[in-house]
Amino acid sequence: MSAQAPLPPEYFDRPTLEVARDLLGCVLMSDSPAGRASGRIVETEGYIARIDPAAHAYRGRTVRNAPMWGSPGHAYIYFTYGMHYCTNVVTEADGVAAAVLIRALEPLEGLDLMAERRGVENPQLLCAGPARLSQALGLDARLSGAPLQGPDVFIYPGEPPTEIVATTRIGISRGKDLPWRYYPVGSPWVSRK
DNA sequence: TGAATGATGTTT
DNA sequence: AACATCATTCAT
Numbered sequence: 380m381s382a383q384a385p386l387p388p389e390y391f392d393r394p395t396l397e398v399a400r401d402l403l404g405c406v407l408m409s410d411s412p413a414g415r416a417s418g419r420i421v422e423t424e425g426y427i428a429r430i431d432p433a434a435h436a437y438r439g440r441t442v443r444n445a446p447m448w449g450s451p452g453h454a455y456i457y458f459t460y461g462m463h464y465c466t467n468v469v470t471e472a473d474g475v476a477a478a479v480l481i482r483a484l485e486p487l488e489g490l491d492l493m494a495e496r497r498g499v500e501n502p503q504l505l506c507a508g509p510a511r512l513s514q515a516l517g518l519d520a521r522l523s524g525a526p527l528q529g530p531d532v533f534i535y536p537g538e539p540p541t542e543i544v545a546t547t548r549i550g551i552s553r554g555k556d557l558p559w560r561y562y563p564v565g566s567p568w569v570s571r572k
Numbered sequence: 573t574g575a576a577t578g579a580t581g582t583t584t
Numbered sequence: 585a586a587c588a589t590c591a592t593t594c595a596t
Contacts, residue, residue: 426588441583441584457588458581458582459581459588459589460589460590461581461582462580462581463580463589463590508589508590509588510588550587551587552587
């Protein structure tokens with residue numbers, strides 16, 4: 380028995396929408412003193428600053444969005460609505476601002492820890508939504524910019540879905556018509572149908 | 573099942 | 585004033 384290696388940084392150095400689709404089925408995992416938690420990625424959205432008014436980096440570089448401009452294969456985690464964190468994976472080459480927002484997971488490991496962090500028991504409510512899954516995995520601003528090869532956050536390869544749905548993105552006011560949200564056909568774990 | 577709303581604080 | 589959200593409440 381051998382441990383699976385995380386996806387290498389080069390995996391993320393590709394067109395963002397391609398990575399957004401390929402990440403479906405992969406496993407996002409966090410390790411902390413509190414324990415391990417992981418889930419299968421079942422919903423993603425692409426954000427490409429150069430052509431996308433909804434991207435945080437659309438208007439240029441700031442302290443908050445700096446990781447989006449950095450090396451692929453790192454986390455970009457932002458604080459929003461006064462109480463929530465949302466987790467992205469940075470894509471494209473260093474100097475190009477783009478990322479994939481992770482919007483939902485199918486919980487796999489550490490459900491008790493997730494429930495404790497979230498304050499809910501219902502597995503359906505643990506990771507269905509970008510802020511929910513970030514809280515369930517203990518991901519916050521401290522990990523913005525962290526590599527996705529560990530030691531705190533990891534993304535492992537997984538079984539890709541047989542068929543993928545593309546829709547418009549959720550919760551934005553600009554760039555509404557771009558069909559850059561993806562999820563597996565029939566997945567019961569997505570944040571919205 | 574869906575609309576309305578308050579919780580919260582950072583960014584523009 | 586807006587925001588890549590969520591939980592709760594109230595109405596269908």
